[in-house]
Amino acid sequence: MDDVKTPSSEERKSALSGLGTSRKRVEDARFTQGKGNYVDDIKLKGMLFGDFVRSPVAHAKIKKIDTAAALALPGVHAVLTAADLEPLGLHWMPTLAGDKQMVLADGKVLFQGQEVAFVVGDDRYAVSDGVALVEVEYDELPVVTDPFKAEMEDAPVLREDIADQKEGAHGPRRHPNHIFTWESGDKEGTNKVLDEAEVVADEMVYYHRTHPCPLETCGCVASMDKVNGKLTVWGTFQAPHAVRTVASLISSIPEHNIRIISPDIGGGFGNKVGVYPGYVCAIVASIVTGVPIKWVEDRMDNLMATAFARDYWMHGKISATKEGKITGLWCHTTADHGAFDACADPTKFPAGFMNICTGSYDIPVAYLAVDGVYTNKAPGGVAYRCSFRVTEASYFIERMIEVLALKLGMDSAELRSKNFIKKEQFPYTSALGWEYDSGDYHQAWDKALEAVNYKKLREDQAKQLELFKSGKSRKLIGIGLSHFTEIVGAGPVKNCDILGLGMFDACEIRIHPTGSAIARLGTISQGQGHATTFAQILASEIGIPASDITLEEGDTDTAPYGLGTYGSRSTPVAGAATAMAGRKIRAKAQMIAAYLLEVHDDDLEWDVDRFVVKGAPEKFKTMKEIAFASYNQAIPGVEPGLEAVSYYDPPNMTYPNGAYICVMEIDVDTGVSEIKKVYALDDCGTRINPMIIEGQVHGGLTEALAISMGQEIAYDEQGNVMTGTLMDFFVPTAWETPNYETDFTETPSPHHPIGAKGVGESPNVGGVSAFSNAVHDAFKSFGLTQAHMPHDHWRVWKIAKDLGLHN
Amino acid sequence: MIPSAFTFYKPDSIEKAVSIMKDFGDEARVIAGGHSLIPVMKQRLTDIKHLIDLSAIEELKGINISGKSITIGAMTTQVELITNENLFKTAPVIREASLQIADPQVRNLGTIGGNVANGDPANDMPGLMQLLDATYKLSGTNGLREVKAREFYDGAYFTAREDDEILISISFDAPIGGYAYEKQKRKIGDYATAAAGVILNVDNGVCSSASIALTNLSDTPVYCDEAVSMLTGKNIDDNLLSQATKSCVEQSDPVADQRGPVEFKKYVAGIVINKALKRAFERS
Numbered sequence A: 001m002d003d004v005k006t007p008s009s010e011e012r013k014s015a016l017s018g019l020g021t022s023r024k025r026v027e028d029a030r031f032t033q034g035k036g037n038y039v040d041d042i043k044l045k046g047m048l049f050g051d052f053v054r055s056p057v058a059h060a061k062i063k064k065i066d067t068a069a070a071l072a073l074p075g076v077h078a079v080l081t082a083a084d085l086e087p088l089g090l091h092w093m094p095t096l097a098g099d100k101q102m103v104l105a106d107g108k109v110l111f112q113g114q115e116v117a118f119v120v121g122d123d124r125y126a127v128s129d130g131v132a133l134v135e136v137e138y139d140e141l142p143v144v145t146d147p148f149k150a151e152m153e154d155a156p157v158l159r160e161d162i163a164d165q166k167e168g169a170h171g172p173r174r175h176p177n178h179i180f181t182w183e184s185g186d187k188e189g190t191n192k193v194l195d196e197a198e199v200v201a202d203e204m205v206y207y208h209r210t211h212p213c214p215l216e217t218c219g220c221v222a223s224m225d226k227v228n229g230k231l232t233v234w235g236t237f238q239a240p241h242a243v244r245t246v247a248s249l250i251s252s253i254p255e256h257n258i259r260i261i262s263p264d265i266g267g268g269f270g271n272k273v274g275v276y277p278g279y280v281c282a283i284v285a286s287i288v289t290g291v292p293i294k295w296v297e298d299r300m301d302n303l304m305a306t307a308f309a310r311d312y313w314m315h316g317k318i319s320a321t322k323e324g325k326i327t328g329l330w331c332h333t334t335a336d337h338g339a340f341d342a343c344a345d346p347t348k349f350p351a352g353f354m355n356i357c358t359g360s361y362d363i364p365v366a367y368l369a370v371d372g373v374y375t376n377k378a379p380g381g382v383a384y385r386c387s388f389r390v391t392e393a394s395y396f397i398e399r400m401i402e403v404l405a406l407k408l409g410m411d412s413a414e415l416r417s418k419n420f421i422k423k424e425q426f427p428y429t430s431a432l433g434w435e436y437d438s439g440d441y442h443q444a445w446d447k448a449l450e451a452v453n454y455k456k457l458r459e460d461q462a463k464q465l466e467l468f469k470s471g472k473s474r475k476l477i478g479i480g481l482s483h484f485t486e487i488v489g490a491g492p493v494k495n496c497d498i499l500g501l502g503m504f505d506a507c508e509i510r511i512h513p514t515g516s517a518i519a520r521l522g523t524i525s526q527g528q529g530h531a532t533t534f535a536q537i538l539a540s541e542i543g544i545p546a547s548d549i550t551l552e553e554g555d556t557d558t559a560p561y562g563l564g565t566y567g568s569r570s571t572p573v574a575g576a577a578t579a580m581a582g583r584k585i586r587a588k589a590q591m592i593a594a595y596l597l598e599v600h601d602d603d604l605e606w607d608v609d610r611f612v613v614k615g616a617p618e619k620f621k622t623m624k625e626i627a628f629a630s631y632n633q634a635i636p637g638v639e640p641g642l643e644a645v646s647y648y649d650p651p652n653m654t655y656p657n658g659a660y661i662c663v664m665e666i667d668v669d670t671g672v673s674e675i676k677k678v679y680a681l682d683d684c685g686t687r688i689n690p691m692i693i694e695g696q697v698h699g700g701l702t703e704a705l706a707i708s709m710g711q712e713i714a715y716d717e718q719g720n721v722m723t724g725t726l727m728d729f730f731v732p733t734a735w736e737t738p739n740y741e742t743d744f745t746e747t748p749s750p751h752h753p754i755g756a757k758g759v760g761e762s763p764n765v766g767g768v769s770a771f772s773n774a775v776h777d778a779f780k781s782f783g784l785t786q787a788h789m790p791h792d793h794w795r796v797w798k799i800a801k802d803l804g805l806h807n
Numbered sequence B: 001m002i003p004s005a006f007t008f009y010k011p012d013s014i015e016k017a018v019s020i021m022k023d024f025g026d027e028a029r030v031i032a033g034g035h036s037l038i039p040v041m042k043q044r045l046t047d048i049k050h051l052i053d054l055s056a057i058e059e060l061k062g063i064n065i066s067g068k069s070i071t072i073g074a075m076t077t078q079v080e081l082i083t084n085e086n087l088f089k090t091a092p093v094i095r096e097a098s099l100q101i102a103d104p105q106v107r108n109l110g111t112i113g114g115n116v117a118n119g120d121p122a123n124d125m126p127g128l129m130q131l132l133d134a135t136y137k138l139s140g141t142n143g144l145r146e147v148k149a150r151e152f153y154d155g156a157y158f159t160a161r162e163d164d165e166i167l168i169s170i171s172f173d174a175p176i177g178g179y180a181y182e183k184q185k186r187k188i189g190d191y192a193t194a195a196a197g198v199i200l201n202v203d204n205g206v207c208s209s210a211s212i213a214l215t216n217l218s219d220t221p222v223y224c225d226e227a228v229s230m231l232t233g234k235n236i237d238d239n240l241l242s243q244a245t246k247s248c249v250e251q252s253d254p255v256a257d258q259r260g261p262v263e264f265k266k267y268v269a270g271i272v273i274n275k276a277l278k279r280a281f282e283r284s
């Protein structure tokens, strides 16, 4: 018989579409054909709709709520107010940050858009008419929108419910509007270094309030089955298991009787981590009415009431020697949390991982304090495409580096290079206590500077400056540099939990008899492409083609417990669990193969998709054969079947990093800027799917562009939201989006099973600094040190005006 | 974002539409492309009980050019204004301005009639119609009448149109000379931070006629008569254009919004107007 030619290892490897392959996204077939299944696509028999009466004012006592006219309207079934929820103990709910939040206004409202009553009716139309008929009498109170005025002696007390509480969830409170003080690092040591330093730069850096604004707003369908006592909730949940546990704890429905399902999610970016009043009201309304209830926000609700991001006033001092060696960093942050502290941070970290603010630099001593305060604004403070407060931290240090460079009269690229943590210093423990896993910042930086021809860029900039000064042009060029280090993959259970739930994650794999497989995870994709990339991790681990592996997430009745997807944690944590579960499968497969080949386990070696007898390459068993054998052979001492589950508690965070450079041309008269170049080099460790990485980088850069150049949630002094629609809330279209050049270095994480670090959020973190620094850089020769974002036309114009550049 | 209930009508003649309007007075409203009206209805900023769709009325559609006289039906969409080659040949400023309105999706439905009748100072076409010295033809219970665009706007959303009147068509003479419509906005789909239209007719360096109009720089579109008389009959040079610019800015009266404070808007208005003047001059 003719030999059938066995494909080479390389050929078999490429047939798997495993790690490192730019495999096409398996999700896209349904998304690009409008066949996704989102919350609003769910239609159940007898389903009713619910929507909110929202407060038109920012701070008021509620004198009266009259629901009679609404209830009299045909099609309206119920109107819930705090008084209805109170007997159930559900008029308030705990927040993820250890505070509590009104589900429906309990005697007063604290921000514009706050949920006051929940109207339930036949359809959206009846409900909208009902909402319009609920009469609420407000007695307006003085409004606090400035976080620096919140703690003044005569400031109105916002949270009367806790006005006298001297102790909050995170330590002492010194004022009724004060939430917490969180400190990290060496205060005295840092002050001493600053006092004695040769050079100190001192600046207030504001990272304004913005919003993740996912394409799909938040919503849910709650269905209480009174026959079997089971509550099912489909919702836009970035952390379905945590929602199940929290729902059980606050409703006292036993956890096994709650099923949470996250169907397809149209973008989350942190906006869908928290628990919103809409979820609670839909659940209560379903229990009350006995039929399923749908609640879906509209765009204005989403921008006005669900979780905002940032709003950090970061006062910094950075010291250095005359030669530019950084000696210390000090930061005091005033954090505007709005009306309730509903930050989605690991519970022990009320300011998230803001203490990654030493960035990519070897800074010997540092101190950080964060004061959270209440204002009459919407609650939230979520990590908008960044790990907890990491983009704030990164923006802060990248601005401080620029400000210091100005003070030193030094090129900021050189200043960075001089202070980077060196390759040989990893694992590196920062002054604020984090252990950076790996990195080669100098390699990345040099590569980036060369790729953009940095020297030439500076020459071009100087030429343009000459043209400007001689009156031949009204444009300036700015070069924005940014080197970021993220801290993602929360996280080790020893210090990371949310409401007591350790932040591990899990993967469960079943291999079917014919050699295909299903894997279930505790995470949930919101567009990241998990079904594509996690199958690739497994393909490389267990030798089954990625296309033969189904990936399922988001159903708490079937998926193993995990803490969900945000903070770039899916690959670092669930991705690690996936690899580890795969390794368990392989270990068992090895035993089965040994039995089948009648050799000792140790006589086998793994070769892409099979176990081969050492020294006898013609003797092997493929995974496909082993899978079948696991179902039909009685192997002594080995259970039938081929399944594994891994709960992975990461030993450390991962630290993705990168070098971003933006070149921008700015018209000083109109404030209009034109992006000439964006170069983004990412080091996210092992690269699972380069195409998906590139897509993530493009998306994150576009959000960064939006945030730095115009996107904001603005309030006027009365606490009115000024940016409640997409006319004023900037979301770039293809037209505003520049071309991106992406690049990479690859420094695997030493503690992650496959060395991957996570990349989804890097471009937002690194991008904001690059864009903002470009604006600052354009004006630096005229003496600009700091101008707050967003850098929209009028604010850029104002910079030029204040510098005397207008005639 | 659900409007309150309304009765929907789709008459096929102007007479029928007018008679419905007569019956219901200010409770009735016509709808054209809906791209200004539907957003305010959804936010329940206006309560309309009777909505009259004009899209089945053929007489309201189309672009008619005879000699130098141009008539555009109120229901002509913005995309038609952009793609009509004859219109481009006779009045190219219309394409230049229309391309700067909103985005292609909005322009596919938005009409010239809805744009000018709305009375929103942020809309570009009212300014454009000042520039072209257009005449609006209205039909109501009391029959037909004509109103000059330069006399149509009383204040934001207040116009010379009576509640029972429908805008039928817009007519103007083909402009002569160089033209420009210049607009600064924050992004695609945004209204103007400041916008200006200019027509300059120049013979041997001397301006024989001119027109200048501004968008979103006051609570109505602004026709800059003072600047026009400064230019007319004069030798055009950079200096004169700067003086004219200054005069236009003085006639503007913008309000602060998320686009920026008044001082910024006035400054940018100056830049935009000057650019428009220069481009029109180059093209003259």
Ligand SMILES: Cc1cc2nc3c(=O)[nH]c(=O)nc-3n(C[C@H](O)[C@H](O)[C@H](O)COP(=O)(O)OP(=O)(O)OC[C@H]3O[C@@H](n4cnc5c(N)ncnc54)[C@H](O)[C@@H]3O)c2cc1C
Pocket (backbone or CB within 6 Å): B029, B030, B031, B032, B033, B034, B035, B036, B037, B038, B054, B074, B075, B100, B101, B102, B103, B106, B109, B110, B111, B112, B113, B114, B115, B116, B117, B118, B122, B123, B124, B125, B165, B166, B167, B168, B189, B190, B191, B192
């Ligand atoms: C995102 C977005 C961005 C936009 N950006 C711009 C922009 O940059 N520049 C700009 O100019 N416009 C802009 N618009 C507005 C757009 O051009 C509208 O289409 C236009 O203003 C109104 O035209 P319409 O046909 O949609 O009118 P509708 O919305 O149907 O009607 C508007 C008003 O005019 C009345 N009306 C309509 N037709 C008549 C008639 N024949 N007689 C009497 N009354 C009538 C209606 O009753 C209503 O009060 C934007 C709109 C959107 C949604």
